[in-house]
Amino acid sequence: MKSFTYTITDPVxxxxxxxxxxxxxxxxxxxxxxxxxxxxxxxxxxxxxxxMGLGIKGGDQVTVSVSGGDEEAAAAAMEDFFQxxx
Amino acid sequence: xxxxxxxxxxxxxxxGRENLVSAAHCATRLRLVIADNSKLDMKALEExxxxxxxxSNAGQLQLILGTGTVNKVYxxxxxxxxxxxxxxxxxxxxxxxxxxxxxxMVKALGDVFVPILPAIVASGLIMGLLEGLCKAFPGxxxxxxxxxxxxFSNAAFVFLPILVAVSSARVFGGxxxxxxxxxxxxxxxxxxxxxxxxxxxxxxxxxxxADVWFGLFNINLTGYQGHVIPVIIAVWIMCQIEKRLHKVVxxxxxxxxxxxxxxxxxxxxxxTVFGPxxxxxxxxxxxxxxxxxxxxxxxxxxxxxxxxxxTVVCGVHHMYNVIEAGMLSSVGLNTWMPIASAxxxxxxxxxxxxxxxxxxxxxxxxALPSAMSAALGITEPAIFGVNLRLVKPLVAGMIGGAxxxxxxxxxxxxxxxxxxxxxxxxxxxxxxxxPYAIELAVSFVVAFAVSWFLYKExxxxxxxxxxxxxxxxxxxxxxxxxxxQGKVIPMEEIPDDTFAAGVLGEGCGIExxxxxxxxxxxxEVTTVAESKHAIGLSSPDGMELLIHVGINTVxxxxxxxxxxxxxxxxxxxxxPLLDFxxxxxxxxGYSTTTAVLVTNSEDLGPVxxxxxxxxxxxxxxxxxxxxxxx
Numbered sequence: 001m002k003s004f005t006y007t008i009t010d011p012v013x014x015x016x017x018x019x020x021x022x023x024x025x026x027x028x029x030x031x032x033x034x035x036x037x038x039x040x041x042x043x044x045x046x047x048x049x050x051x052m053g054l055g056i057k058g059g060d061q062v063t064v065s066v067s068g069g070d071e072e073a074a075a076a077a078m079e080d081f082f083q084x085x086x
Numbered sequence: 087x088x089x090x091x092x093x094x095x096x097x098x099x100x101x102g103r104e105n106l107v108s109a110a111h112c113a114t115r116l117r118l119v120i121a122d123n124s125k126l127d128m129k130a131l132e133e134x135x136x137x138x139x140x141x142s143n144a145g146q147l148q149l150i151l152g153t154g155t156v157n158k159v160y161x162x163x164x165x166x167x168x169x170x171x172x173x174x175x176x177x178x179x180x181x182x183x184x185x186x187x188x189x190x191m192v193k194a195l196g197d198v199f200v201p202i203l204p205a206i207v208a209s210g211l212i213m214g215l216l217e218g219l220c221k222a223f224p225g226x227x228x229x230x231x232x233x234x235x236x237x238f239s240n241a242a243f244v245f246l247p248i249l250v251a252v253s254s255a256r257v258f259g260g261x262x263x264x265x266x267x268x269x270x271x272x273x274x275x276x277x278x279x280x281x282x283x284x285x286x287x288x289x290x291x292x293x294x295x296a297d298v299w300f301g302l303f304n305i306n307l308t309g310y311q312g313h314v315i316p317v318i319i320a321v322w323i324m325c326q327i328e329k330r331l332h333k334v335v336x337x338x339x340x341x342x343x344x345x346x347x348x349x350x351x352x353x354x355x356x357x358t359v360f361g362p363x364x365x366x367x368x369x370x371x372x373x374x375x376x377x378x379x380x381x382x383x384x385x386x387x388x389x390x391x392x393x394x395x396x397t398v399v400c401g402v403h404h405m406y407n408v409i410e411a412g413m414l415s416s417v418g419l420n421t422w423m424p425i426a427s428a429x430x431x432x433x434x435x436x437x438x439x440x441x442x443x444x445x446x447x448x449x450x451x452x453a454l455p456s457a458m459s460a461a462l463g464i465t466e467p468a469i470f471g472v473n474l475r476l477v478k479p480l481v482a483g484m485i486g487g488a489x490x491x492x493x494x495x496x497x498x499x500x501x502x503x504x505x506x507x508x509x510x511x512x513x514x515x516x517x518x519x520x521p522y523a524i525e526l527a528v529s530f531v532v533a534f535a536v537s538w539f540l541y542k543e544x545x546x547x548x549x550x551x552x553x554x555x556x557x558x559x560x561x562x563x564x565x566x567x568x569x570x571q572g573k574v575i576p577m578e579e580i581p582d583d584t585f586a587a588g589v590l591g592e593g594c595g596i597e598x599x600x601x602x603x604x605x606x607x608x609x610e611v612t613t614v615a616e617s618k619h620a621i622g623l624s625s626p627d628g629m630e631l632l633i634h635v636g637i638n639t640v641x642x643x644x645x646x647x648x649x650x651x652x653x654x655x656x657x658x659x660x661x662p663l664l665d666f667x668x669x670x671x672x673x674x675g676y677s678t679t680t681a682v683l684v685t686n687s688e689d690l691g692p693v694x695x696x697x698x699x700x701x702x703x704x705x706x707x708x709x710x711x712x713x714x715x716x
Contacts, residue, residue, distance in 0.1 A: 015640040016620050016632060016681075017582075020590035027688075048590060048685040049622040049630055053613040053653065 002075040003065035006082045011058035018085055019051045025081045031069030034078060038062050045078070089155070092136040093162035096149065099134075101125030109169055111160040112578045113587040118147040146692075154337045161333065196475040197257045198318055201675055202249045207455050207467045209242035214462025217506055221513035243466075247272045247310050247317045254318045256675070260325030264348055268324050269317060271353045277309035284407035298358040305361050314470070315400050316356075316364055324352040371397060376409060379422070384495040387425055391491025392484040394429035395469055410504035419500030423514070424525060427463070427507035428490025429483070431526050432533035434460025434508070436483035437468040439537035440476065446543070448669045463508035478540040486533020493528045497521035561608045561659050563627040564712030568700040569606040569663070570633075570680055572598040575697055577683070582637045585681045590632060592693040593683035593707060596700075603633055603664040604702050605657040606682070612654075615640070618647035621663055622685070627712045630686045635666050637677040646670030660703050684709055 008014070014022065014036075026034045026045035034045035038060055043050035045064070056062055064082065066075040100106060100118060105126075107119035120126060123142055131140045131149065136159065139150040151159050163169075216239050220227045242249065248269035255265025273279075278286065278293055286293050295304040310316055331344040375397075379386045397403050403426075410422050434457045441453030449472070456467035473480040499521050501514040508526075515522045561567070568574065573596065580586045580595035603621065612630070613622035619639040623631045635647070646667035651657060671678050684693050684707065691711040700706055 012617075012640045015615060015617070016590060016634050017584045020584055020685075024589050048632070049612045049624070052615060052620070052622060052632075055616050057616070 001065055001067040002071050003063055004075065004079055005061055005063045006079070006086070007061050008056060008058050008086050010086050013057035013060065014051060014054065014086065016052060019048055021085060022051065022081065023048050025077065026074075029066075029070050029074035029077065032066050032071050032074040033068045034074060035065050036062055037065070087136040087155070089136075089158040090162045090166070092134060092151075093159050093166045095134040096131065096137070096159070096163060097166045099127040099130040100147065103167055103169075106167060106169065109160065109163060109167070110576070110578055111156045113583045114150055114152055114156055115587075116149040116151055116156055116160055116163065117578070118149070120147050123147075158333070158337075192474065192477070194257060195318070195470070198250060198253045199470045199475075200669075201256075201673055202253050203452065203467060203471045204673075205242045205249060206246075206471070207452075207459060209239055210459035210464035210467050211455060211462070212239035213243070214459055214464045214508070214510070218462060218510035218513075221506060221510055244311060245269075245273065247313060250314055250317045251321050254321035255325060258322050258325035260321065260328045261345070264324060264328065264345055265321050267349055268320055268352055268356065271349075272310040272313070272317060272320065272356060274309065277307050280309050280311040280313065281407075283308055284411060288411050298354075303362070305358055306365060308361070308365065312403075316360060320352060320356045320360060323355065324348055327351050371400075372406075372409070375406075379425070384492040387491040387495035388488040390425050391429050391432075391487035391489075394426060394487055395433055395465070395473075395480060395483060398465060398469055399474060407504060414502075414504065418502075420502070420504050420514075421495075421498070421500045423501035423504060423507060423511065424494030424499040424522070425487075425491045427511045427522075428494055428525055428529040429487035430460055430463055430465045430507045432486030432490055432529040433465045433468045433473055433480075433483035434458070435486055435530040435533035436479040436537035437472045439482070439534045440472055440479050440541055443538060443541055444543055448667070461508050463506055463510060476541065479537045482537035482540055483533045485536050486529045486531075489532040490525050490529025493521070493525040497525070499525060561625075562705070563625075564629070564709045565705045566593075566606045566629065566631060566682065566684070566707035566709075567659055567703045568596070568706045569603045569682065569702065570596050570598045571600040571602070571701055572596045572680075573698065574695065574700050574706050575679070576695060577681075580637070580679055580681055581677050582679075582681075585634070585637075585683070588683075588687075590634075590681070591630075591683040591685040592687035593631075593681065594695040594697065596680045596682060596706075598635075598666075598668060598678055598680055599699075601666045601668045602662060602702075603635065603666070603680075605651075605659050605661045605663055606631060606633070607659050608657070610654065610656055611651050611663070614649065614651065614653050616644075617642065618644045618649050618664065619666075621651070623657070625712075628686075629684055629690065629709055629712060632681065632683045632685050633663075634681040634683070635664070635678075636671045637679060639671060639674075639676050642671065642674055642676070645674075682707065 010018070023046055035042050036045050036051060036054065038054050038056050041054050043054055045051065064078050066078060100120065101122065105121045107121055110117045126142065126147060128140060131137060136151060136155065137149050138152060141148055212235060216232065216235055220232065226232050248266055251265040251269025252262045255262040283293065294307045296307055297304050328344060328348045331347055332340065335343045375390055378390050406422060406426065410420050413420050413422060437453050437460060438457035441450055441457055444450050444453065453472045456471050460468040469480065473483055497518065499515060499518045501511065503514040506514055512519060512522060575595045575597060577588060577592060577594050578586050584590065606623065607625045609623050609625040611621060612624050617640050619636060619642065620632060620634040648665040650665070651663045657663065668678050684690065687693050690709050694708045694710065696706050
């Protein structure tokens, strides 16, 4: 398993649009299970509603963990995605 | 790549015109609805230069062409195949074209003005108060406080064309920054300020000119301060040029060529064609009104009092200073001012009637300060913000203005200065205190009464059959019922690339006519955005639905939204979930188009949409998989 933490810089956080983009990015790695967590709440990166339900705002620290096939590539892609979009 | 060749190649391999049902495109894909998939030559389609991928999904053939390319291929494809277009602009244009032209123009004017009203109201009130206080306390004009506040008061008016230009560019779909540039060109400091033209004329100073169109004729280098209509027209032209260029200029050169040509062409046309036409019109109006007010027995004054606000709308009223200055220098008495004052005061009164009669909070909040500002002589907020949009109050104000002007003319009221009207007009009409009071009273009473009588509120928008007891509706599996009264549009027409491209799932958009979201099926509320603008629901038959009110409304951070549900609530179809204020969203500069998307459509399969004007609880989306599963 690989994981990284990231502090959200976009003040509005993970709302509908970035959540949708994140799901899209995550679905590219069908073999890997990607989880986004904030505090004790977590959601799979492929579940749009659950992601939005985390209520992640700017300044929040999130942990993204990846396990399963392709985890190196998936984790790198996720890190890229967070840095570019959030 | 050659867009036309690409389109021709695609057309060659899709089985002819009779195999095509419809064509549309999203941000990256050309989407063709095909009658018979067996007639497709998928292999050949994949090999076409420019086509990055092809797949067929439930009768829809999707060809991935990429951003910036797809729209051009699509245009060519329509031409090649002889199909008619159905892009969002054209559908919108077709819908809008059904309205009569004057109505469309008034609507455009309203759309342009509403977002900038706060700026004008603030400036109008400061300006009115300041001018009045100065006449009351003459020493004030020399103080530093005055200098500073005077700056605040006229900033929005001095630069009004820029505000109007930005807002117009947004309404007409152009780049707002290019719009701003056009506005700036029109009031550039190198041009003679429109408000100073009267002084130039009075003192006999020649206005600087420039030769244009290679010496064909000369134009006066005067600005457009205080103008509204010419700016809107100029920006409208700009948007047409810009949109046309985006279509014809190759994408690699788009960023260089389009802004350059747009600004040059629009700017030059504006100053050289528009300017002369407009200043000629202005002079005609000026000569016309000067003749008009010489008609005896108060008839001329009445006519002038009536048409005065129309000249304000057209932006020619600042030329009246020429008349007033002329009167003062020839006979020492300004008999124009009572007419202007009656007209302005009447607009305020008509606006006040709206403020008192309306039951809509928004209108009231807008009309009240606008009416006050008009009483102090600054009528732009009342005219553009309220009366013109509702039309009837404008007419009421015109009638009141005419009545007041007759009174003014009967008493031969004259002012000793120009520039102040309304309540502060007393300060320049000290020899006519009582007649002037009567004049204002007549204007006020007539305009107020007519406006009160004529202005009827439309039934509140949300008056759709929404009794509070839960509607009896048996939900069909796989059906999403309309959550908001309004016009259902295809997902591809949502003015946001992410939604339109289906990144968040398949579905539709709704252009809301009323600000209430009701539950679209029996189910559970799974998420509620902290900023209250989006709600996620799930149905027992496995649909996950996102209702996202407006575009980018996350930035409003809950302002204008009132929730009636919480995460985890079990809801029945038709139960109110969320109220939102359409005006707050519009004033924030956001689109109110609401996305209704099945977020797990990728797993469920195709979603069919029922577009058109819909009331709550008519079926709008059907998820075929869920229907069949049951």
